[in-house]
Amino acid sequence: MLDRITNPMLVNRNLQYINDNTTKLQKIQEQIASGKLIRIASDDPIGTTKSMYLQAELKKIAQYDKNLDDGIGYMQQTSSILSQVENILLEVKDIAESSSTEITTSAENKALSFQVNQLLEELIQFSNTKFEGKFIFGGTETLSGAKANPLPFNIQVSGSKIASIISNPAGITGVMNRIVGDGKTISVNLSGKDVFQPDGSGLPTDIFNTLIKLRENLDANDTASIRLRVGELDKQLTQVTSQNTLVGAKVNRMELIQDQLSELKLVQKEHLSSIEDTDVAEAILNLSTQQIAFQASLQTSAKILQQSLLNYI
Amino acid sequence: MSSIFAIFDIGVRAMYAQQTALQITGQNISNANNENYVRQRAELKEATPFNAVPGQLGSGVSIEQIIRIKDDFTDYQLQKENQNLGYLDEKNNILEQLENIFSEPSDNGLNSVISGFYDSLHDLSNYPENFSSRVMVREQGLTLCDSFNNTIDKINELKSNINENIVFKVDEINAITADIADLNNQISRAEVGGIQNANDLRNQRDALVRKLCEMGDIFVQEGDDNLLYVQLGDTIIVSGVHQIELKAQTDPENNVGIVSGDSNKNVKISNGSLKALFDTRDDVLDKYIDDLNTLARSIITELNDVHTGGIGLTMYQSATAENGAISSTVPLANAGYDFPVNGGSFTISLYDSARNLKSETKITINPFSDTLNDIAAKINAISGLNATISSDNKLSIATSNPTDQFSFLGDSDGAKDTSNFLQAAGLNTFFKGKDASSITLADYIINDVNKIATGKSTAPGDNSNIIEMIGTRDIAFVDGAKPEDFFSSMIGDLGVERQVTIKRSETQQLILSSLEDRFQSQSGVSFDEEAINLIKYQRGYQAAAKFIQVMDGLINSLIQLM
Numbered sequence: 013m014l015d016r017i018t019n020p021m022l023v024n025r026n027l028q029y030i031n032d033n034t035t036k037l038q039k040i041q042e043q044i045a046s047g048k049l050i051r052i053a054s055d056d057p058i059g060t061t062k063s064m065y066l067q068a069e070l071k072k073i074a075q076y077d078k079n080l081d082d083g084i085g086y087m088q089q090t091s092s093i094l095s096q097v098e099n100i101l102l103e104v105k106d107i108a109e110s111s112s113t114e115i116t117t118s119a120e121n122k123a124l125s126f127q128v129n130q131l132l133e134e135l136i137q138f139s140n141t142k143f144e145g146k147f148i149f150g151g152t153e154t155l156s157g158a159k160a161n162p163l164p165f166n167i168q169v170s171g172s173k174i175a176s177i178i179s180n181p182a183g184i185t186g187v188m189n190r191i192v193g194d195g196k197t198i199s200v201n202l203s204g205k206d207v208f209q210p211d212g213s214g215l216p217t218d219i220f221n222t223l224i225k226l227r228e229n230l231d232a233n234d235t236a237s238i239r240l241r242v243g244e245l246d247k248q249l250t251q252v253t254s255q256n257t258l259v260g261a262k263v264n265r266m267e268l269i270q271d272q273l274s275e276l277k278l279v280q281k282e283h284l285s286s287i288e289d290t291d292v293a294e295a296i297l298n299l300s301t302q303q304i305a306f307q308a309s310l311q312t313s314a315k316i317l318q319q320s321l322l323n324y325i
Numbered sequence: 326m327s328s329i330f331a332i333f334d335i336g337v338r339a340m341y342a343q344q345t346a347l348q349i350t351g352q353n354i355s356n357a358n359n360e361n362y363v364r365q366r367a368e369l370k371e372a373t374p375f376n377a378v379p380g381q382l383g384s385g386v387s388i389e390q391i392i393r394i395k396d397d398f399t400d401y402q403l404q405k406e407n408q409n410l411g412y413l414d415e416k417n418n419i420l421e422q423l424e425n426i427f428s429e430p431s432d433n434g435l436n437s438v439i440s441g442f443y444d445s446l447h448d449l450s451n452y453p454e455n456f457s458s459r460v461m462v463r464e465q466g467l468t469l470c471d472s473f474n475n476t477i478d479k480i481n482e483l484k485s486n487i488n489e490n491i492v493f494k495v496d497e498i499n500a501i502t503a504d505i506a507d508l509n510n511q512i513s514r515a516e517v518g519g520i521q522n523a524n525d526l527r528n529q530r531d532a533l534v535r536k537l538c539e540m541g542d543i544f545v546q547e548g549d550d551n552l553l554y555v556q557l558g559d560t561i562i563v564s565g566v567h568q569i570e571l572k573a574q575t576d577p578e579n580n581v582g583i584v585s586g587d588s589n590k591n592v593k594i595s596n597g598s599l600k601a602l603f604d605t606r607d608d609v610l611d612k613y614i615d616d617l618n619t620l621a622r623s624i625i626t627e628l629n630d631v632h633t634g635g636i637g638l639t640m641y642q643s644a645t646a647e648n649g650a651i652s653s654t655v656p657l658a659n660a661g662y663d664f665p666v667n668g669g670s671f672t673i674s675l676y677d678s679a680r681n682l683k684s685e686t687k688i689t690i691n692p693f694s695d696t697l698n699d700i701a702a703k704i705n706a707i708s709g710l711n712a713t714i715s716s717d718n719k720l721s722i723a724t725s726n727p728t729d730q731f732s733f734l735g736d737s738d739g740a741k742d743t744s745n746f747l748q749a750a751g752l753n754t755f756f757k758g759k760d761a762s763s764i765t766l767a768d769y770i771i772n773d774v775n776k777i778a779t780g781k782s783t784a785p786g787d788n789s790n791i792i793e794m795i796g797t798r799d800i801a802f803v804d805g806a807k808p809e810d811f812f813s814s815m816i817g818d819l820g821v822e823r824q825v826t827i828k829r830s831e832t833q834q835l836i837l838s839s840l841e842d843r844f845q846s847q848s849g850v851s852f853d854e855e856a857i858n859l860i861k862y863q864r865g866y867q868a869a870a871k872f873i874q875v876m877d878g879l880i881n882s883l884i885q886l887m
Binding site for chain 2: 014015016017018019020021023024025028050052053054055056057058060061063064065067068071072075078079082083144145146150151152153154155160182183186188189190191194195197201288320321322325
């Protein structure tokens with residue numbers, strides 16, 4: 013304990029108290045105004061590291077969400093095209109069935125054959141559908157190349173009729189992935205091969221081949237072969253439907269991941285907020301306490317510093 | 326018995342003594358707000374008595390000396406603690422500036438730029454064919470590089486500020502030591518013979534010493550001749566009435582050092598703000614520069630390694646290496662590349678304009694025997710490809726048929742470069758440069774975003790390579806940490822370092838202010854005390870005057886007798 017209190021001491025001490033109080037006030041004021049507890053790393057180094065990590069995580073989650081949105085859009089478009097393909101196949105099957113079960117004249121069959129050809133053209137169009145400028149069923153060959161057969165499915169014409177379909181020789185099976193989590197990817201495209209099975213050698217699974225053959229069978233009025241086509245079409249319908257189901261299942265899975273992500277986002281946001289955001293109620297309480305302390309220091313300073321023996325002599 | 330007139334002398338002496346004491350009271354009051362002032366006091370003592378019977382008889386009062394009231398130990402402690410505070414304050418100041426350079430946590434620091442870059446890669450992986458998503462990757466890539474460059478630039482700027490600050494402080498020290506030497510001269514002359522105390526000059530000298538202490542580890546010693554000898558670290562800077570100037574000397578790396586103007590020897594400083602400036606410049610800042618360089622170099626290496634194994638939306642009709650060798654005739658291992666070339670091979674696949682494979686050639690490299698000329702010869706041996714070497718030893722590859730194109734990936738086996746030659750020479754890389762100050766995007770990426778290698782095949786929708794690039798984000802490739810974790814722990818370290826400095830500086834401030842209190846308690850001026858002194862000496866003076874008046878009355882009575 014110092015027994016001799018001099019004026020400079022009094023002045024210095026009071027000044028120090030006032031400064032301390034102003035600094036504290038300013039800090040609380042800053043926290044309230046900015047809404048952040050951490051302005052700079054040294055305010056809370058561990059909190060800073062956590063906050064940087066969480067901010068990066070949140071951005072990652074937002075990006076995964078975006079990737080999923082994009083993938084889901086892509087798959088929904090795929091699914092709607094597959095439904096159109098199913099419709100065409102159903103229509104073709106109807107034609108084949110009516111021709112094979114009812115007694116039809118060759119003229120009627122000619123008309124049906126014309127209809128099938130039209131449906132075939134439509135089917136080819138669907139198989140070459142673009143979504144956002146990219147072929148849906150072209151694998152990773154999403155753009156028309158400069159090659160001889162640039163589309164995923166190219167028409168070979170004999171006479172004036174579609175004779176066969178040649179798929180892009182660069183391949184239509186390439187897989188396109190979307191990143192949906194740390195090190196997690198999901199493929200979003202269906203291989204054109206899995207859907208249409210264009211192998212050119214006339215296997216019963218090749219949808220284009222079946223339609224071309226059906227057209228020829230109708231032209232030739234060959235009821236027995238038409239019956240065979242009906243059987244093929246049945247299997248192909250299952251093939252397309254199962255692909256569509258696969259797409260649906262994947263969309264479901266992606267939506268589930270999105271749900272999980274949005275839950276994770278909430279949790280991490282809350283965590284981040286608890287680290288770096290000001291608790292305004294608490295801060296305002298601190299502010300008023302600090303204000304009182306500040307006022308007290310000002311008042312006592314004003315009183316004490318005025319007292320002097322000089323006032324009385 | 327003494328003469329009655331001699332008794333007057335007692336009165337005169339008393340009045341003179343009180344008057345002097347009052348003058349000192351006035352001096353004390355005037356300097357009450359001078360923080361370096363040490364209060365003074367007139368030491369009164371009995372004047373020399375003379376012998377008489379009965380004796381001895383006093384002859385009044387005299388002023389023995391005017392002294393400063395102070396404690397040398399407090400002074401010494403203040404000097405020491407000021408050195409510590411000078412060190413901590415300066416260090417805190419530099420660390421604060423460094424923190425502001427990184428400005429984390431924020432939405433525009435390096436951390437979010439890294440995030441933004443990876444985000445743009447994600448968008449590109451969703452749309453590898455899109456020009457706009459490629460442009461985004463280029464822009465985000467450039468932003469990432471700029472952030473690295475700017476951060477390093479700013480740290481270097483801080484470094485040169487520190488150097489300027491050291492020069493400035495050397496000037497300040499020289500000015501102070503000149504003043505001290507001058508005061509030494511005045512004090513020794515004033516105090517010669519031991520009759521006077523040069524109190525006010527000593528106050529000034531003490532204040533200068535304290536100012537010096539903030540800057541370095543100062544040792545002072547007062548000689549018998551009342552001269553103050555001042556030493557900074559291991560170097561004498563005031564020797565009696567002579568100042569020994571310090572000189573700031575810039576070394577080849579543009580770092581400023583301090584040498585004695587006398588001996589040209591380096592001054593070793595171990596405390597105070599100068600020590601903080603040297604420490605932060607040579608250790609702290611360099612550590613963060615090194616860390617940033619490690620981070621940038623790891624990102625360059627890791628992402629380029631993936632990128633060189635991919636194919637862009639368009640392949641190369643011609644490709645020129647970004648980096649030149651020191652010579653085209655020395656083995657690649659010694660060719661001065663920033664990245665090592667290992668034993669291994671890379672493949673060049675040549676295609677026609679319709680992406681039909683024409684040839685696929687594996688080029689094996691032995692870095693200890695193959696020179697750049699050898700590599701060029703091996704490429705020239707491929708029909709349809711020409712390799713040339715520029716005057717600055719950069720390898721260029723071009724197709725002979727202008728519509729042909731080539732990639733650096735095995736078409737059949739997807740084999741990528743195992744020799745690291747592509748990365749070293751800067752072919753089909755994403756970044757170029759070797760550290761945080763030189764990192765930028767490869768020229769061919771800046772000029773043609775279609776060269777960003779998204780796929781591992783010639784198919785435009787292939788996004789497998791970009792997915793692999795994104796995957797690097799979760800690989801601990803920077804000194805055993807993921808890139809963002811590495812950076813955030815760097816910022817955490819800085820935060821802790823500054824927090825510790827602030828805490829220590831606060832403690833130091835407390836120690837110092839209690840010492841200041843002690844100093845002011847001993848040596849500061851108290852108005853109340855001076856007011857009492859004022860009255861005391863006033864009364865003393867009045868009494869002495871009264872005494873003379875009475876004596877005058879006595880003499881008057883004596884004269885009346887005549």
